[in-house]
Amino acid sequence: MTRASRLRPGRALGRSSVAVGLLGAALAAGPATAQPATDQPAALGTPSEAVQQLIDLSHQSEQTNQATLGAQADLDTKLAARHTAEAAAAVDRQALDAAKTTLAQYQPEIDAIASATYRGARTGRLFAVVLSDSPQQLLDQMSAMDALAAQTTVKVSGFKRAADAAAAADVTARASADSARTAADQAAAVRADLTRRQTELQGRIADVTTAWARLSAADKQSLAGSPLPAGFDRDAVLRGLTPGSPIAALAAGMTRIGDPYVWGGNQPGGFDCSGLVQWAFKQVGKDLPRTSEAQSLGGTPVARDDMQVGDVVTFYDDASHVGIYAGNGMILHASTFGVPVAIAPIGNQPFHNARRY
Template identity: 60%
Template sequence: MDRFVLNRLVRGVVVAGVVATAVCGGSPAGADPEPLPTTASDAVQQMIDMSRQSEQLNEQALGAQADLEAKLGVQHDAEDKLAAATGVVDRARDEVRKYQPVVDRTAIAAYQGARTNRLFAVLVSDSPQQLLDQMSTLDVLSEQTADQLKLYKQATDAATSAESVARAAADAARSAADQADAVRADVQRKQAELSDSTAKVVEAWSGLSATDRSALVGSPFPPGFDRDSLLQGLVPGSGTSALAAGLTRVGDPYVWGATGPDQFDCSGLVQWAFKQVGKDVPRTSEAQSTYGTPVAKEDMQAGDVVFFYSEVSHVGIYAGNGLMLHASTFGVPVGVAPVSSTPFHSARRF
């Protein structure tokens, strides 16, 4: 690598390293900065480290996006409940208004001292027949009024209850909207950080010579690995079948945020492979690390899913014999590598 290209690579590495370190919680303020790379191999290693930090950001941004989608779902549900509750309130109020004239007439009559009992009918009747007629009319009016007043009370109670539900629904809708707005801001911030970090990684990659790029990419299979023999020996099942599907993507490029069919990030490859066998697994490595059932490292079988780093930000599919299939990092195509090449966290069986 000539000096001009190395200097260009160094500049890209240093700038991106500062951005990624600030984002991912690297060296604290006031700590000594990372030393400048002085050789091509140092520059390549720093580019690898930057790619790793970008992968962390990628997983965080995907997680934030999933959180936003969940919050938006809650918000939409709350808004639907509010609309339904509002409709109930409107209908309840219409029902109240239907009985309001009866209530008003009864109240006015009572205020004016109207007498509608049987004694009053006796006093004002001029004949037995008139008395019977008046008493019958009073009975009917009294019964109708009582029924309507009862219905009025039921309608009023229903309206009050509906209004209470509507107020609660409105509060829930506002809260859901506020939470969605907060998460949306977080998504935008993480996406901006990821965009900045990945741009610097790409810039650093462009400064590598063909020889250095080839050395970084390496071989898609470790020495002695026989994909055909492995495929023939797999026992049919969701995990091993997903591994078989994933092995067909060896050589496809790593792209942040990609889920296939011909480019992937780490969790995108796992999600795509299991989708081919009818398993709908979560999108991010962190979410995938809670899916399925846990498996001890010494009990792992081909087709199990392996997770890496303390914060779980990388994932692959175990291929047996201490090897895994994974989408490694930018510039390195999908391939098979030793599990020991990455800090192990846990394993799950989907």
């Protein structure tokens, strides 16, 4: 009988994951000072009920953990968008200022032309004929008037171009400023959501650690189980390993067997489920997303019957748990609080999908 079947008949073993600092804070402060979650631990009955409660609470904490990680990633994206929008707005403001400066340089000359025209200045060839006393004087006056008209045309054309450029820059600057404000508002909303989720997670962690503390030593040992199932042949699983392959990612992940489960952990010494998968693939030069949900959307889809060693497998309808397929119906995963990184049967939790990276 497997560890999972002993502990949770008819139920899937819950998992968890979020900030390492949150776990440390919750454990240091103790359940009395942590924010309570919505679902409070109920009164415990038999030892098996206590274990089942821990399993249920662990899965809830993992869902909250993954949601918090997703909110953090969303915030990072929104902050980057805000930075880009604000930088573009600054460039557009500079362009607007430059256009206004150019326009101002033309303004005195345009004002002078407008004033002369208002006072009745005559620059046409007809007036040159009327006012000339000789043919030579006519030619001189016509040449001067042509030159003056050409200068006036150049100045007016330059003024119009500068005015058009200033108007366009004003429209662009206003639009980029609006985009920057929108990006800032979106970042603020996501930050507020992240704060709410972090508070909820602290409560979940407090619930799990409280439930864990209520277990007997025998129950804790039984829940942790063995890191390798009986008969698991590591060498056979890793046969055909090549550098950079998904099998190599599994091999890297297997070096962390025995590391504790830590909400938000993604480094040796403590992992959550998606943190372990991300870390393992990073060791072979592949960058995977941070959350289990995002990991369930990347790579290439793989049918359950076509899975190969090294494929990424996610579980539950919301893809809130993830592991690496180890062949023969087994996965490597960071399971839940109190259970170190281990190889376990894939059927211990409801299958969602598989992806090949």
